[in-house]
Amino acid sequence: MRGKYVIAGIGQTAFGGLPGRSTVSLNVEAVRNAIADAGIEKDIVDAVMVKYPTSRFEGMYSQKVAEALGLMPGINCVLDQAGASNASLIGYAAMAIEHGQCDVAVVCFADNPKTGSRAAYARSRDANAMFGFFGTPAAYAMLARRHMGQYGTTHAQLGAIAVACRRHGAQNPKAQLRKALTVDEYLAQPMMVAPFRRDDCCLVSDGGAAVVVMSAERARQLKVRAPVAILGFGQGHTAWDVTQRPDLTTTMATVSAATAFKMAGLGPKNIDVAQIYDCFTITALMTLEDYGFCKKGDGGHYVEGGRIEIGGELPMNTAGGLLSETGMPGLQMVLEGVRQIRGEAVTQVPHAKTCIVSNQGGIMHTHSTLILAQP
Amino acid sequence: MTDDNAAAALRPPEDPLSDPFWKSLADGRLTFQKCKHCGNSWLPARGECPKCLQSDWAWENASGDAKLISWIVYHRAFHPAFADRLPYTVAVVELAEGPRMTSNIVGVADPETLKVDQRLRLTIEQDFGMAVPRFIPV
Structure with missing residues (x-):
């Protein structure tokens, strides 16, 4: 197919x-x-x-x-x-x-x-409301803290993802939040649910x-x-809730991407531009690792230094993603992938022939991958 | 203080499967389910062992020793009952016997100084009109 x-x-x-x-x-x-x-x-x-x-x-x-x-x-x-x-x-x-x-x-x-x-975004994460575990950001923050403790990922590295998405979104006339962000501005914000600040969280x-x-x-x-051709697709689902997961920092995005790459006959090095679901900064960071763009634990280093920005090695979320274009859960990433492959994107990556798109949900429970290319 | 109605809304709904867990806490014991068929242990309460799918299990007492898998610190309340408790810490905790659960870390001045995998000890506190299992760093 x-x-x-x-x-x-x-x-x-x-x-x-x-x-x-x-x-x-x-x-x-x-x-x-x-x-x-x-x-x-x-x-x-x-x-x-x-x-x-x-x-x-x-x-x-x-x-x-x-x-x-x-x-x-x-x-x-x-x-x-x-x-x-x-x-x-x-x-x-x-x-x-x-x-x-x-x-x-x-x-x-x-x-x-x-x-x-x-209200759907503020509910209790499980039946244990007495612990005060409310809100979607909190559950993703739980994954981020583990990643920081396990691999030394820093606040500034989480911020680099927000900075890239906001830079791209600022150029997108249809984006909901068109305001660029610097790492210093990010770090100067107060904590909301530590280790997350407001700008770690989707619109x-x-x-x-x-x-x-x-x-x-x-x-x-x-x-x-x-x-625009669909070269490959795949899914993977990390079924249990955050507390029940044997490893908080790896998801079945690994299987989703491997399935899609196998179908496409491609690997991470063949991808020109990426639309990586960024409901929270940690989501995109862990997905880049799970997809094999870098080793598990190296996501923080990978996203630094403009690598994921326009002009970098893997321009990502080129219309702004969930952090800047719209908090819509996923389809906007497919639309931007199509625009990039057509050569019609506002932040066009020159000669973009392949685009990987990640969609995911729950607290990194569900995952789906598409690989798009010129026909 | 949280008023009685608000506290009641935070207590677990009555459920024959999980009621023994909360009743044991009121007696000073943290318990978990252990499969008699395959030896797997788990929380929260469920009817079948998620490993071997058998329904032949029993409640066992936990030692109270645990480690910290991850934690977050609320600086903004996502529920009005917690507005006067900021900042507070929510954690994923792994019991020495294996099961993992959501809880709170208490008895630490600055939760940003906690470390992943650090040792914890159970403390059962009366709160919201019930016995709540929480953990303190060892």
Whole structure:
């Protein structure tokens, strides 16, 4: 299946605060833009695959989205892998087309926690509320502290990730937070949940995004303007909660990436640009290690000195990522990967031929990887 | 102080599986589940051994010796009941017998001086109208 399927179109809404917009409405806008980008008619879409809105889980959600799209698709489903869902759905879309279950799929996501409810991000991490273990940042901070203790990772090294994403986001006119950050400014901030400061943590954002998936052959028939090939994909799931994990600083992103690299016939040295899920700084740091861009424990050194910034060895999160573009859980990373491969990104990496995209969720429980390339 | 309703909301919901864990703490004992079939030990409470999947297990007393896997320090309250307790420390702790649990580290002036894997000792404190298992550095 290597390269046999493509992302034929991408679409998004504005990112930030979008008061009064339902998640279904945001999904429809994103899909409308994605099918316009692909240059196809709506009615050829026969699969609608959706990540449920993080802020409010509701039954039969993808059926409501399909209805609002005026479609009665062959395949219609929600996947519950939190932030890994969208990348996984793109893989499932390709597999479904391969096996004749559908022809043209849309994968989409939308949520409105910024102007709606952000309670999903503040809940107790487990049944032990008496310990005061509340909030998503705290659980990721637990991983970061272990990494710092185990490998000597420093605050400034965590900060280097925020600095890179904010530098790139500042150049993105559609980013929610367009304010560059220096390491000194980062270090001067007070602790929120130590070892995390506010700028270690992702944005809370309203917005939607969508992609169209079809075969490369179908894209040629339909004269799609700029299809981007899916060379590989994979998943890996670290199933137990943070307390239960034998090793807090390694995840099944290792298996996810190995599966995707094997399918693509590539390795980390073949990757020109990366979109690494950065809901928190530690997430991106550990993912770079788990993907094999550096050895386990060397992530702190790896991200220093501009290596992950535009002009560096592995430009990462070139539209700003979750720390600067939008806190949306994952699909924006796929959109920026597609723009980079098309050569249409605002912060274009010269001659970018391959892009790796990570999507992950829970507290680094779920993980999904895509490798994109020129067709 | 936290009012009674707020404290009640922080106490664990009644659950036949985990009630013995909290009742033992009220009697001064920290307990964990041990599989009679394969010898695996675990927390929190579950009906089946997550290693061999059998349901033949018993509660055992923990020694109270533990080590610090990781910890965080709240400088901002994510729940109003903890607003007057800042800064406070939440930790992942590994019991000498193997199971890991969420807890608090107490009895340390500056939690930034803690070290991963350092030795800890159980202390059971009355808080929120219940017995809460916490740990102090050795």
